[in-house]
Amino acid sequence: MKSLIFKSACLILFFSFGFIFGSTPKVYQTSKTSTTEFATIDVLTVIYSNTAGKKVSPAEIENLKNGINLSREFIWRNSGCKLNLNISYLVIDEYKKKSFFPSDGLLKPEYIEPDLFANGITRNQYGIVIAIYAPPAGGGNYGGMKILGQSGYSFFRYPCRTSVIYPGKKSDINYKATWLFTHEIQHSIDLICYEGSNAPEMWHGDKPLDYSINAGEQFDYQAEIFRNFKNYLKIKSLWGHIQAAVDADNDHFPDHDNRVPIDEFRFGSDTTLADTDGDDLTDLEEFMAGIYKGSNPGSKDTDMDGMPDNLDKYPLNALHHQIPKITPQFESGWNSWYLVSQKMDFSSNFLLDIPLNTKIYLNWDEDFLYFGCELDAPAKVHLDIDLLNNGWWHGKDNYRIVIDPFSSRFSEIRVMDCTETARNFRESLNRGHYEMWDDDPKYVAKFGYILDELSLDLQTNVFEDRHIIKVKIPNNPKIPFKLQKDHQLGVRIYFDTPELGNHDSWATVYEQYRFFDLILR
Numbered sequence: 297m298k299s300l301i302f303k304s305a306c307l308i309l310f311f312s313f314g315f316i317f318g319s320t321p322k323v324y325q326t327s328k329t330s331t332t333e334f335a336t337i338d339v340l341t342v343i344y345s346n347t348a349g350k351k352v353s354p355a356e357i358e359n360l361k362n363g364i365n366l367s368r369e370f371i372w373r374n375s376g377c378k379l380n381l382n383i384s385y386l387v388i389d390e391y392k393k394k395s396f397f398p399s400d401g402l403l404k405p406e407y408i409e410p411d412l413f414a415n416g417i418t419r420n421q422y423g424i425v426i427a428i429y430a431p432p433a434g435g436g437n438y439g440g441m442k443i444l445g446q447s448g449y450s451f452f453r454y455p456c457r458t459s460v461i462y463p464g465k466k467s468d469i470n471y472k473a474t475w476l477f478t479h480e481i482q483h484s485i486d487l488i489c490y491e492g493s494n495a496p497e498m499w500h501g502d503k504p505l506d507y508s509i510n511a512g513e514q515f516d517y518q519a520e521i522f523r524n525f526k527n528y529l530k531i532k533s534l535w536g537h538i539q540a541a542v543d544a545d546n547d548h549f550p551d552h553d554n555r556v557p558i559d560e561f562r563f564g565s566d567t568t569l570a571d572t573d574g575d576d577l578t579d580l581e582e583f584m585a586g587i588y589k590g591s592n593p594g595s596k597d598t599d600m601d602g603m604p605d606n607l608d609k610y611p612l613n614a615l616h617h618q619i620p621k622i623t624p625q626f627e628s629g630w631n632s633w634y635l636v637s638q639k640m641d642f643s644s645n646f647l648l649d650i651p652l653n654t655k656i657y658l659n660w661d662e663d664f665l666y667f668g669c670e671l672d673a674p675a676k677v678h679l680d681i682d683l684l685n686n687g688w689w690h691g692k693d694n695y696r697i698v699i700d701p702f703s704s705r706f707s708e709i710r711v712m713d714c715t716e717t718a719r720n721f722r723e724s725l726n727r728g729h730y731e732m733w734d735d736d737p738k739y740v741a742k743f744g745y746i747l748d749e750l751s752l753d754l755q756t757n758v759f760e761d762r763h764i765i766k767v768k769i770p771n772n773p774k775i776p777f778k779l780q781k782d783h784q785l786g787v788r789i790y791f792d793t794p795e796l797g798n799h800d801s802w803a804t805v806y807e808q809y810r811f812f813d814l815i816l817r
Contacts, residue, residue, distance in 0.1 A: 332543035332550060335528040336380045337423040337489060337536040339481070342408065343385065347392040349430035352454060356470075357387060360428060360454070363473035366462055369557040370478055370515070374522035374587055377549055377580060378529070380539070380556050381481075384422075386415055394432045401434025403427055403451045405443040412444060423535040424448040424484045426477065430455070437476055439483030446492065446534055448484030452476040460514045463588060463642040463808045478518055486521075489535035495527040505714050505731060510687040512680075512788060516809040517689075519587035545570040549580040558583070565593035576606040586612045586807055609813070613641050613806055618815045621781065623661045624668075626753070626766060633657040633668055636814075643803035646673040652791055652803040660779050660816050664768045671763040674701045675791040675803070679767070682786030682811055683777045689731070690714050692746055693775045700794050701756055701763045710735040711746040718743075746774050779816060786811035 341364060345352040352360075368381045388411055398407065408427055425443050429435070431453060439450030456472035460479075464471050479501055486498040499507045499521045511520040529538055541550035541559070547570035552561040565579035566572040572579055575596040582605070585591035591598040591611045598605055601614035610617070616636050625631040636656045643651035652675055657668035667679060676698060683693035692715050698708035711734045718732045721742060732739045734746040753768040771778045788811045790804040806812045 330543050330546045331540040332377070332546075332548045333529060333538055333540050334378050334380050334550075334556070335531045335536050336382050336539050336555070337485070337531070338421075339381050339383045340412075340417065340422040340425045341383055341385050342412070342425060342427045343387045344392055344427070344429040345387050346389050347430045348394040348397070348432040349435075350454065352430065355468075359468055359470040360473050361385065362466075362468055363462070363470035364477045365557070366464070366469065366471070366474040367477040367481070370462075370474070370519070370588065371482075371522060372557045373584060373590070374519040375525070375528060376523065376584060377556070379485075379522065382555070386412075386417070388415070392429075397431045397434075399434070400436075401431035401453070402436055402438065403429050403431070405441055405449050408451075409443060417444065419445040420447055420534060422447050423489055424450065424481060426481055426484070427451040428454050428473075437480055439480035440487035441484075442488060446488070448481075448488030448535070450480035450484045452480050461802075461808075462515065463804070465644050475514065478515070482518060482521065489531055490525075490527065492535060493530055493532040495530040498525045498527075504689040505719070508687075509689070510685070510786075512688050512786075512809045512811050514809045515587060516807070516811075523584075544568055545579075547571075547578045547580050549578075549583060563590065563593060575604055587810065588807060610806070613637070613812075614639060615806065615812055617812060618817045619658050619660055620817055621661055622659050623664075624657070624659045624666050626666070626755070626768065630657060630668070630670075632659070633666070634659050637805050640803045641806050642808060644801050646675060646793065646801050646803075652801075654791070654803075654805075656789060656805055658787075658814060662779060664770055665779060665785075666766070666768055668764070668766040669789075671701065671765075671791070672761070674763055674794055675801075676700055676707065676794045677765055678788075678790045678792070680788040680811070681769070683772070683775060685784045685786040685813060688712075688786070688811065691775075692718065692734075693772075693777060695747060695769075697752075697767065697769075699754065699756065699765055699767070701758075701765060702794060704754065704756055706749060706752070706754060709747065709749050709752070713739070713743075713746065747772065781816055783816045785814045785816075787814050788812075 343357055368383060371379055425447055435453035437452035441449040443449035456476055458472050458475055460475040462471040462474040482501045486500060490498050504517050509520050511517045541553040544551055544567050550556055550559040551567040553559050560567045560579060563583055570578050572593045573596050579593050582593040583590040591605050596604045598611045599614045605611040620634055622632050624633040634657060636658045638655045640652060646652045653672045655670045659666040669677060679697040681695040682688050684691055688694055692713035694712040696710055700707045712731050713734060714731045719729050722732050723729045725738060751770050755766040757764045793801040
């Protein structure tokens with residue numbers, strides 16, 4: 297009896313202290329054999345290191361591999377740990393003279409297949425083959441063909457030609473390769489592997505206008521493709537295979553498995569708890585909090601803004617995105633301006649190898665949206681606004697405003713029209729069924745401008761080595777758009793150097809290529 301009384305008292309104390317000191321992390325009832333399944337596609341990456349176009353050094357090859365590893369992790373994260381690429385490499389050192397390449401420089405399957413057979417690669421051995429090569433002329437990036445029977449095939453040229461860069465600044469990573477690998481291999485994943493498996497359609501990487509998706513450009517759109525596809529386990533054995541990993545807490549995040557890019561052990565979460573820090577976000581949800589990185593599985597407030605991660609729409613960034621209705625002082629100072637952010641999500645080095653520091657302000661009233669920023673270095677400001685917040689690739693409400701800190705005029709101001717009316721008009725010009733910008737002369741002649749530059753007010757000043765930029769953006773009846781309480785806008789704010797030809801210095805307030813919501817209060 298004494299033993300029973302003692303145990304009861306201990307239980308009372310345990311629950312009392314649990315109540316006093318807060319909730320404990322959730323423990324899910326699982327068996328020792330709990331597993332999670334994912335699809336794996338075997339990928340062969342072929343690198344031509346010695347061509348008439350260029351000799352690729354061992355260091356460059358390692359940089360390419362590091363960039364590709366980032367792509368592998370990006371796909372794993374944004375597929376919800378459901379698609380794993382098992383990547384092998386074949387480096388072909390044999391010199392390829394100019395006559396090896398077609399006149400257009402495009403390395404079609406028939407040009408590479410003899411080299412694959414000569415190196416012992418067999419038909420259908422890999423789900424996907426992707427080639428990287430330096431043509432003497434021409435060339436390009438392409439994906440979604442077949443090679444070696446039914447294998448998917450993609451390729452991209454080297455040196456990598458793209459303005460799309462993964463956010464990072466390590467010298468031993470080719471970040472351009474991260475984008476090209478991600479984008480081109482997705483074509484083969486979509487058009488060959490899953491289309492051949494009769495799975496429901498995966499969105500196409502080159503057709504963002506054709507799908508109901510609220511996303512930005514480049515990596516953001518690719519991330520949404522992977523996040524919205526739910527049929528990874530339907531892949532047929534011709535292109536991939538289903539594997540299982542130990543998942544003791546049943547959170548669909550492998551515990552400790554070197555076959556995948558990241559597991560719970562390497563992420564830093566507890567393999568015995570589905571929610572390590574007890575913030576009502578599972579460890580998988582923490583891993584997927586951003587498209588490039590996760591939130592902290594050991595902290596209930598990753599960005600330390602006072603709002604717990606489970607209630608914070610942007611747990612990685614201290615963004616104050618609910619904007620008060622206040623007409624600010626526009627002519628001077630920051631009186632009554634609302635501070636949205638004062639920390640970059642990412643910044644490469646600007647002046648004197650120092651990252652850019654800035655303060656971002658936003659206000660609104662019934663007539664104008666007010667944008668302001670204060671910079672510690674001269675930087676060109678890029679402001680993309682999705683006024684109706686229906687996705688960057690939809691409607692005719694997509695503003696692109698670019699401001700040079702040394703100019704009193706806009707460097708760029710235009711609107712992207714993605715409506716069927718604009719797309720059909722472009723197609724009638726034999727230019728494809730795509731979006732049009734309202735500064736296109738053909739568009740202007742047919743429809744006129746959507747946004748009149750003269751309707752905006754711009755101020756640029758320098759005060760004590762601080763660069764100050766302010767913009768007033770009016771309502772627009774041509775969309776139609778009118779500012780009103782509880783309306784949400786999609787906003788993307790990023791910066792680069794005003795120096796012509798220099799694309800290495802850039803910074804972004806939120807995750808690169810992604811929009812965040814502004815709520816008008």
